[in-house]
Each structure stands twice: as C-alpha cells, then as structure tokens.
Amino acid sequence: AAPQLLKALNIRREEKTDWGLNASYSHLADYYTPTKPDSALFYAENMYQVAQKLNSADDQIEALQKLIILSPSAAIKKYFEIYKQLNDSLQNSRNTAKNQFAIIRYESEKSKADNLLLQKDNTEKRYQIIKREVLLASGFLLFIATGIIALLWYKKRQQKMELDKQHAIQENQLKTSKKVHDVVANGLYRVMSEMENQPDIDRELIIDKIEDLYEKSRDISYEKPELNPKQFNEKISDLLSSFATPSTKVMIVGNKPTLWENVNVHTRFELEHVLQELMVNMRKHSKADTVVVKFEQQRKNINISYTDNGVGMADDIILNNGLKNTVSRIDAISGKLTFETKLESGLKIHISFPVS
Numbered sequence: 001a002a003p004q005l006l007k008a009l010n011i012r013r014e015e016k017t018d019w020g021l022n023a024s025y026s027h028l029a030d031y032y033t034p035t036k037p038d039s040a041l042f043y044a045e046n047m048y049q050v051a052q053k054l055n056s057a058d059d060q061i062e063a064l065q066k067l068i069i070l071s072p073s074a075a076i077k078k079y080f081e082i083y084k085q086l087n088d089s090l091q092n093s094r095n096t097a098k099n100q101f102a103i104i105r106y107e108s109e110k111s112k113a114d115n116l117l118l119q120k121d122n123t124e125k126r127y128q129i130i131k132r133e134v135l136l137a138s139g140f141l142l143f144i145a146t147g148i149i150a151l152l153w154y155k156k157r158q159q160k161m162e163l164d165k166q167h168a169i170q171e172n173q174l175k176t177s178k179k180v181h182d183v184v185a186n187g188l189y190r191v192m193s194e195m196e197n198q199p200d201i202d203r204e205l206i207i208d209k210i211e212d213l214y215e216k217s218r219d220i221s222y223e224k225p226e227l228n229p230k231q232f233n234e235k236i237s238d239l240l241s242s243f244a245t246p247s248t249k250v251m252i253v254g255n256k257p258t259l260w261e262n263v264n265v266h267t268r269f270e271l272e273h274v275l276q277e278l279m280v281n282m283r284k285h286s287k288a289d290t291v292v293v294k295f296e297q298q299r300k301n302i303n304i305s306y307t308d309n310g311v312g313m314a315d316d317i318i319l320n321n322g323l324k325n326t327v328s329r330i331d332a333i334s335g336k337l338t339f340e341t342k343l344e345s346g347l348k349i350h351i352s353f354p355v356s
Contacts, residue, residue, distance in 0.1 A: 005031060022050045022059055029066050041070040057090045186273070186280045187212075193243055193283060232260045232268055239272065240293055243279040247289055250279075254295035259302065262355045270329040271304075271353075277326045278306055278349065286310025286347065297355070304351040313339065313347050 005028050012020035025047035032040035044066035051059035064083040068076055188210075195206060233255045244250040260268065275293070282291060288310030296303050330337040335353030 002028075002031060018050055018054055022047060022054060022056070025050060026059075026062065026066075029070075033066075033070065037070055041067070044070055057086060057093075061087055061090065186276045193245075231257055232263070233257045235272070236275065239276060240279060243283055243291075248283075248291065249289065250291045250293070252293050252295075255293075256295075259295055259297055263302070264356045267333045267353065267356065270333050274326050274329050274351070275304075277323070281323070282308055282310065285313070288346065300355050301352050302355055306349040306351070307346065309346040312343060312345060313341050 005024065009021070009024040009028065012024055025043045029040045029043040029047060032043065044063055048060060048063035048067060051063050061083060064079050064086065067079045068083060071079055191206060191210060236255055237252055240250050240252055263271075279291075282288060286308050288308035291306070291308045294305040294307075327337055330351065330353065333353050335351060338350040340348035340350070
C-alpha cells in the first residue's frame, strides 16, 4: 500500500493541492506509525504545517494528536500545550456557534410560532368577516323573502276579500230573488187561485191580501218571520185548502195543533213557504185532481208526505228556480227532501226535519 500512498503524494505535490497533501500526509503517518515511527513523525510534522497553512483547526488537532504520540519526550509537552490551547479555543468557538445556532433556531421557531399565531388571528378575522357577511346576506334574503310573502299574502287577502264581497252580493241577490219568488210571486198566485175558484170570495179580504203582499214587497230585503196570532196548523190548512178547486181535491191528514208545539218560529216560516211552493207547482204543472198532504211525528222528527195523481215530474225539472229555493229552505232547517219521480203516475215528495 506504501507505493500507492507515495504515488498519490507525488501527484498532489505536482498539482499543489494543499487539501490533498494534508490527506496524504495523514494517511502516510497512520500507515508508518506501527512499523516506522520516524517516517510517521516526518509525515505528521508535514501534516501539521499544511494544516496551519490551511488554517484548519480540526486538521491541526489531528496532526498534534499524532505528534504527541510519535515525538520524543522533550517535544511532547510543547505539542500538548498547543493541542490543549487549540482544542479549548475550538470547543469555545463551537459552543459559541452552537449557542448562536440555538439562538437563531429559537428566533426562527419563535418567528414561526408568531407567524402561526398571526395566521390564526387572520383566519379568525376572515371567519368573522365571512360570518358577518353571511349573516347580513341571510338577513337581507330573509327580509326580501318576508316582503315577497307579505306582498303575496296581501294580494291573496285582497283577492279573497273581493271574492267574498262578490259572493256576498250574489248571495244577497239570490236571497232577494228567492224571497220575491216565494213571498210575492207565490203569494200573488195563491190570491189569483182563490179569486178564480171562489167567485163569491170577500172583496175586502182580497184587497187585504194584496195590500199585505205590497207591504212585503216594500220590505223584501228584510227577512223576518211573521208573527201571526192564528194557530199554525190552521194557517197551514188555509194555505193548502186555498189551492183546492172544483176539479182538484186537497186532503190534509194529521195537521194537529200539538204537532207544531215544539217547532220554532224560523222553521215554521220556512215550512210555510216550502208547502206554498209545492202547491203552486202542483197547480201549474201536475194537472192532478187529488192531492194528499200527510203530517206525522216520529220521535224527534216531523215527516210530511206530499202525494198527487198528476202527470208527475221529470228529473230535469226538479231543479227549477222555485224548487231550488225549496231545497235550500229545507237545508236551512237541517231537514231532508226527497222526490219520487219514477212512478207510473203522479208525484211523491217526502220532507223530514228535526223538532227543536
């Protein structure tokens, strides 16, 4: 190995590379230490000189360690003092550098921590800003939505009020039309029927009835049941009998005073106009010669059966104007009205309503 080490030394001398020479002197000193201490000492001294030239503290210390081992006793003390001084200086430098590095690292870590805290604060601030903006946007959208809903509700309410107003007008018109039909028209038809079938009827009585119809027509918009001192069963009998003629018999069954004792004034008023409407329709359309109206009470209901032997009534005639009023009046007293039209001849009508 010596020839190769020497060859490398010569190459480095020719190239004048101090770092290369330093390495070669170190290797040759280590190589010759066991066998040729004098040669090893020579190369160690050369290494020390080159290390001083390079100002390499580590290489100087390494060369001094070799010289302390290889030098004579007189020189050992000198090299040891140099070694000790250089080593202490190197350790102090390294400790200083280490401390400076620690300070730099501390400052770096502190700066990094401060940056993280600053980033956290900035993130928190951005979050608060975004949160505030979202809340403001949500509040604005909620305000807009509430405004739209309120506007739609207001328009719908206005439409409903207008529709209710129109319905009220229509209902009032229908009520007025119904009362004109039931009170005036049917009443006038009843008077005409009495005059036609009773030639000797009292003229003053007819005038009184016409005057009564006149008074009712003047107050047609105010619906008030009549308070007639006459017994209601008598009033019903007079009403039904007024439609009897020489060619048409009207038979009344079960119309007793006790039947009407628990029937209120409103129900009586409605029933009077219902029966009048049935009799007017009979006179106009049925061509019957026999009419039977039967009254009876079953528990808490009063049943009225109307029967005639006329031409009957087709299904499409049932809902004419007068009979529509009849159905609505029966509904008003929570009653039930049934037409039996599918008969060989004649007509049957069943009326049932609760006794209050």
